[in-house]
Amino acid sequence: MSEKRHIQILDPRLANQISAGEVVERPASVVKELVENAIDAGSRRIEVELENGGARTIRVRDDGSGIGEADLPLALSRHATSKIVSLEELEGVASLGFRGEALASISSVARLELVSNTDEDPRSGWRVVAEGRRMEPRVTPAPHPRGTSVTVRDLFFNTPARRKFLRTEKTEFGHVEEAFRRQALSRFDIGWVLRHNHRTLHQLPPGDDPVAQERRLQSLLGKAFLENALHLDVEAGGLRLSGWVGLPTHSRAQADQQYFFVNGRVVRDRLVAHAIRQAYRDVLFHGRHPVFVLYLEVDPRVVDVNVHPTKHEVRFRDGRMVHDFLFSSLHRALGEARAGERGEHED
Numbered sequence: 001m002s003e004k005r006h007i008q009i010l011d012p013r014l015a016n017q018i019s020a021g022e023v024v025e026r027p028a029s030v031v032k033e034l035v036e037n038a039i040d041a042g043s044r045r046i047e048v049e050l051e052n053g054g055a056r057t058i059r060v061r062d063d064g065s066g067i068g069e070a071d072l073p074l075a076l077s078r079h080a081t082s083k084i085v086s087l088e089e090l091e092g093v094a095s096l097g098f099r100g101e102a103l104a105s106i107s108s109v110a111r112l113e114l115v116s117n118t119d120e121d122p123r124s125g126w127r128v129v130a131e132g133r134r135m136e137p138r139v140t141p142a143p144h145p146r147g148t149s150v151t152v153r154d155l156f157f158n159t160p161a162r163r164k165f166l167r168t169e170k171t172e173f174g175h176v177e178e179a180f181r182r183q184a185l186s187r188f189d190i191g192w193v194l195r196h197n198h199r200t201l202h203q204l205p206p207g208d209d210p211v212a213q214e215r216r217l218q219s220l221l222g223k224a225f226l227e228n229a230l231h232l233d234v235e236a237g238g239l240r241l242s243g244w245v246g247l248p249t250h251s252r253a254q255a256d257q258q259y260f261f262v263n264g265r266v267v268r269d270r271l272v273a274h275a276i277r278q279a280y281r282d283v284l285f286h287g288r289h290p291v292f293v294l295y296l297e298v299d300p301r302v303v304d305v306n307v308h309p310t311k312h313e314v315r316f317r318d319g320r321m322v323h324d325f326l327f328s329s330l331h332r333a334l335g336e337a338r339a340g341e342r343g344e345h346e347d
């Protein structure tokens with residue numbers, strides 16, 4: 001063993017690169033973080049553009065609130081956020097972000113350029129560039145319509161060990177498309193575009209009415225999903241569950257097409273998964289998986305979203321109640337669907 005060294009505080013860039021491992025695994029995680037920022041900025045339209053599965057370029061463009069000149073260098077610093085200022089605010093947080101880590105992490109492992117404008121005048125705007133180890137971002141004037149464009153190039157160019165873990169262009173793009181699908185399903189009121197290698201793959205106009213929602217479901221999940229799904233909207237005890245659940249006859253061999261959102265955030269939760277499995281238990285063949293796109297709305301104070309840096313997990317204050325509510329709502333909806341089916345046959 002080598003001689004013991006003194007304890008030192010890590011260089012901030014290195015600290016960022018280390019924590020980047022928690023949030024930036026591949027191009028899809030960059031897309032997720034950038035799009036969450038665009039959503040938090042109140043955007044009405046979000047465009048995601050990639051080259052080479054995202055390994056070469058990822059660009060997310062939005063028409064949200066933008067970032068002012070003075071805030072720009074801070075946006076790239078770790079633990080710098082405009083979303084919360086106190087523990088109290090964290091406990092009731094409604095924004096997708098709040099850790100102030102994403103841009104710092106991404107810019108420590110890629111070449112990041114951010115151009116933003118808070119003003120309606122498209123001639124105003126500011127650019128900030130950060131590349132790997134170089135600290136001190138420089139802010140220069142750059143015209144941009146109101147909103148923000150973030151471009152991330154050469155992901156992991158300075159962390160070859162991570163770059164090695166990137167898969168083929170097709171695989172990486174598949175993950176990006178899945179991240180995009182989740183986010184587009186989380187906000188029907190936002191218009192979305194996804195381009196890869198200069199080809200437009202998804203163009204989804206905004207619309208919150210049932211027709212627009214169904215059109216989006218069909219374009220993201222296919223016609224079969226919509227033709228075999230029940231719509232539900234149930235409210236009880238401060239909880240609301242809405243969305244679509246597949247008929248048992250439309251189960252799948254794989255557990256894909258399963259989307260569960262808690263207050264607009266896609267989550268994978270064991271308690272939720274268990275409640276859904278129970279509801280389908282008697283109606284699905286063994287080894288088959290239901291399809292669903294479900295939205296749970298709860299008071300943000302009764303759910304903890306700060307469980308993991310990627311925020312894919314949540315903790316409910318009253319898990320039992322949430323479980324029972326999910327189970328009974330789904331069980332009833334599926335039961336009614338079966339009764340309806342029998343009724344039709346009897347006619």
Ligand code: ADP
Pocket residue numbers: 033037038041062064065066067075076080081082083096097098099100101102103104147148
């Ligand atoms: P967090 O989202 O947790 O606050 P980020 O590192 O993702 O941390 O972003 C840091 C800050 O930069 C945000 O709090 C926000 O003020 C600003 N920001 C980032 N992206 C955008 C955007 N697209 N539009 C407006 N502001 C943004």
Ligand code: MG
Pocket residue numbers: 033036037096097098100102103
């Ligand atoms: Mg963020």
